[in-house]
Amino acid sequence: MSDSQELNRRSWDERASLHAASADYEVDRFIADPQHLSEVVRFDLPRLGDISGLRAVHLQCHIGTDTLSLARLGARMSGLDFSSQSLAQARVLAQRCDTSIDYVESDVYAADQVLTPGSFDLVYTGIGALIWLPSIDRWARTVAALLKPGGRLFLREGHPMLLAVNEDHQDRLLIEYPYFEREAPTVWDSDQTYVETDTALSHTVTHEWNHGLGEVVSALLRHGLQISALVEHDSIPWEALPGQMSKNAQGEWSLDKDRWRLPLSYTLQAIKQAM
Known part of the structure; x- marks a missing residue:
């Protein structure tokens, strides 16, 4: 694991219990209601389709609310994460x-x-x-290594155009961060996480990398996957641009003014081709 990834792992270890205790992750509702699904999974239900009986793995699963949601839709789930504390919370929830x-x-x-390589119907x-x-x-x-031939990748992610915008400007959209992947990370230093909590983080420095949409598509094509669907959305599950967004009834955030100006997230699906 690189120095950057170790730095990030420490941050996610510290965040895990804070996220599990927050109302944002709805842990208590998951426990009380066996039918409850995360807002992220609910958003993509029309695109996800019937996954009952599929062998599936959720990469970077964090505390497992999306993983649990996919299991409730009938998939036989594994979850993978580099944070031991996140996985501890995920196991308790399950x-x-x-x-x-x-x-x-x-x-x-x-x-x-x-x-096991080549054993999953869904990543x-x-x-x-x-x-x-x-x-x-x-x-x-x-x-590609995890999927069976004919298996499917399902990805929902923040749009790289949004991630290039500096959120500190609350009256305009300014591109001030990288759109394309760079070797050097963007370095952040903050004692706050993205849920409401009174606890300040002690592991404050994190490293991030943006990946252009073409870079994501090209990488999948290089490794033998065929893009089967790509939808760009004008909404995202968090308040990515404070002061410029409002939350809708589905729990997603969109621009208050001229939503057509900026894609905020995307859903991509790809199929592993037979050799």
Whole structure:
């Protein structure tokens, strides 16, 4: 694991209990209501289709609310994350919901070393995951290695155009951060996480990388996947641009003014081709 990834892992270890305790992740509702699904998974239900009986893995699963949601839709789920504390919270949630999910601790690039290669019908990557990875090509290689021939990747992610916008400007959209993947990370230093909490983080420095939409598509094509669907959305599950957005009834955030100006997220699906 690189120095950057170790730095990020420490941050995610510290965030795990804060996220599980926050109202944003709805842990109590998952436990109380066996039919409850995460807002992220609910958003993509029309595109996800019937996944009952599929062998599936959720990469970068964090505390497992999306993983649990996919299991409730009938998939036989594994979850993988590099944060031991996130996985501890995920296991507790699955146990309290009486749901069998196999959680594995690993760097995502080594997923095919700790999980059986070529054994999955579905690889799922949820929103907010890819920015923590320095190389989109290595991620695509991992996805291809895990999928069976004919298996499907399902990805929902923040749009790289949004991630290039500086959120500190609350009256305009200014592109001030990288759109394309760069070797050097964008370095952030903040004692706050993205849920409401009174606890300040002690591991404040994190490293992120943006990946252009063409870079994501090209990497998947290089590793033998065929793009089967790509939809850009004018909404995203968090308030990505404070002061310029409002939350809708589906729990997504959109621009208040001229929503057509900027894509905020996208859903991509790809199929592994037979050799």
